[in-house]
Amino acid sequence: MxxxxxxxxxxxxxxxxxxxxxxxxxxxxxxxxxxxxxxxxxxxxxxxxxxxxxxxxxxxxxxxxxxxxxxxxxxxxxxxxxxxxxxxxxxxxxxxxxxxxxxxxxxxxxxxxxxxxxxxxxxxxxxxxxxxxxxxxxxxxxxxxxxxxxxxxxxxxxxxxxxxxxxxxxxxxxxxxxxxxxxxxAREERARRLAAEERLRIARELHDVVGHTLATASVQAGVGLHVVDRRPGQAREALAAIKTICDDGLTDVRTILGILRDDGPAEEPPAEPRAPRGGLDRLTDLVDPAEAAGLQVELEVDGEPRPLPAPVDLAAYRIVQEALTNVIRHAGARTVRLALTYEPSRLLIRIRDDGLRSAAGTPCGHGIDGMRERARALSGRLTAAPHPDGGFEVCAELPVPGTR
Known part of the structure; x- marks a missing residue:
């Protein structure tokens, strides 16, 4: 009426x-x-x-x-x-x-x-x-x-x-x-939208973690197979690196999937944190496996490193992780340059490799789209394209709220 x-x-x-x-x-x-x-x-x-x-x-x-x-x-x-x-x-x-x-x-x-x-x-x-x-x-x-x-x-x-x-x-x-x-x-639509966003976020996290873990493990396995007969000691190091990589990957997967489950006793605290691991303070966890896979990583930090808000810190970590994974899987590069620039109101990330196949063999999966979505979710932006001087370059700009 x-x-x-x-x-x-x-x-x-x-x-x-x-x-x-x-x-x-x-x-x-x-x-x-x-x-x-x-x-x-x-x-x-x-x-x-x-x-x-x-x-x-x-x-x-x-x-x-x-x-x-x-x-x-x-x-x-x-x-x-x-x-x-x-x-x-x-x-x-x-x-x-x-x-x-x-x-x-x-x-x-x-x-x-x-x-x-x-x-x-x-x-x-x-x-x-x-x-x-x-x-x-x-x-x-x-x-x-x-x-x-x-x-x-x-x-x-x-x-x-x-x-x-x-x-x-x-x-x-x-x-x-x-x-x-x-x-x-409106409440039901908002709940459905939030559920869809949460599923997308979890799928993106799983993609990044599993993709990076499998890529680095595959490279280490290839190294082990190559030297198993001539240098057994190096093969054992490759196997140890694979175990470490897989253990870390499983820990991240359990943490991400733990967000979907809440059936444990209320009086028992969760064994793992209720948020995905990741942050620029763990950057060595990405650089070391990449270097162990034969990739030389040149890390440059401009500006004074400082604690970042958790969403920005995690997004920066995942962008670097996905970019390094793509270099290992697709670029055929020997060197990758990782530059972090801390500005008062934003964080700039630049990853450029010297791969010969980057221009013709641009990754066709969902990794780059996922990186763009992470940047866009924080009102930032990301570009990924072959560099004019050769290789492939990923550039991300992430605003840092609460700073001047």
Missing amino acids: RVEDGRMIDTRGGAGRGVLSAPAADAGLGICVAVTLLAATVAGVGPAVPDARPLDAGAVVLVVAIAAAIAVRRRHPVVALAVLDVVPVVWFLAPYPGRLVALAPLIGCYTLAALRGWRWGAAGAAGTALIQILAIRVVLGDVETVGVVPDAVLLTATASSAGAAVGYHRAVLAATRARHARETQ
């Missing part, structure tokens, strides 16, 4: 509980009013009408018209009120006994105001009051009109006011329900 230009408009589309039962209820009300009017007339309830004619088929037709008007009052409130206003005039002109028929238009006034608003209700009440005055003058004459007219006007005004109040009350309830429904839908 909503209000437009003083009109009450039902927006429930027939799905509400009251909409389905309204026609039957109105038909029942119309029958009850008709039977009551006939019974009151037969019993002589109300003031007597001089020279009244007995009830006949005409009276039954008028009563049936009242019942029909009440039955359709919700669908056609204006027509129903018009019929309910005309019937008493015809009833009194007949004249049939009984004056309770003059109360029937009050139902139409109430319904019109409840469904169409106070403007329509006021217009309907004014018209009904005029018709009531006419009917009273016809039946009672000028002498008694002066005392009865105020009562008729007061009754129509009261019925119309009650209908308008009920209509606005229904509109407020409908608006409140609609607002609650919108809020509930």
Whole structure:
């Protein structure tokens, strides 16, 4: 239900509980009013009408018209009120006994105001009051009109006011329900969006951890296979490096997947931290395996290193991790230059390799897209493209909030 230009408009589309039962209820009300009017007339309830004619088929037709008007009052409130206003005039002109028929238009006034608003209700009440005055003058004459007219006007005004109040009350309830429904839908959509973002974040973390672990382990395994017969000691070092790399990777995977599980006893603290490991303070965990794989890493730090917010620190670590993984897997490079620049309001990361296949063999997986998403999530930016002087270069700019 909503209000437009003083009109009450039902927006429930027939799905509400009251909409389905309204026609039957109105038909029942119309029958009850008709039977009551006939019974009151037969019993002589109300003031007597001089020279009244007995009830006949005409009276039954008028009563049936009242019942029909009440039955359709919700669908056609204006027509129903018009019929309910005309019937008493015809009833009194007949004249049939009984004056309770003059109360029937009050139902139409109430319904019109409840469904169409106070403007329509006021217009309907004014018209009904005029018709009531006419009917009273016809039946009672000028002498008694002066005392009865105020009562008729007061009754129509009261019925119309009650209908308008009920209509606005229904509109407020409908608006409140609609607002609650919108809020509930917004909360559900936000929960779904957050769940999707969390799944994407976990997938990105798993991609970075597993990709880096498998790439460095594969390189170390290749080294071990190459020297296992001639230099067993170096092969053992390669196997030890593979074990260390895999252990660290499994620890990171358990930490990431632990975020999805919360079924442990509440009194037992988690064995691993409830956030993915990673930060520029662990940069050697990335550089050492890369160097062990035969890649020379040149690390340059410009500016004063300082603690970074956790999201920025983790994003920087993952970007460096993914970039080094791509160099190991795709570049065929011998040297990679890693430059970190700490500025007052941002962190700049630049990773450039000297690989010969970088221009023609740009990685086609999701690693670069994942790095871009990490930077974009922090309102930063990332570019990854072949360098004009050869090799491949990844440049990331990460804003550092809370600094000047």
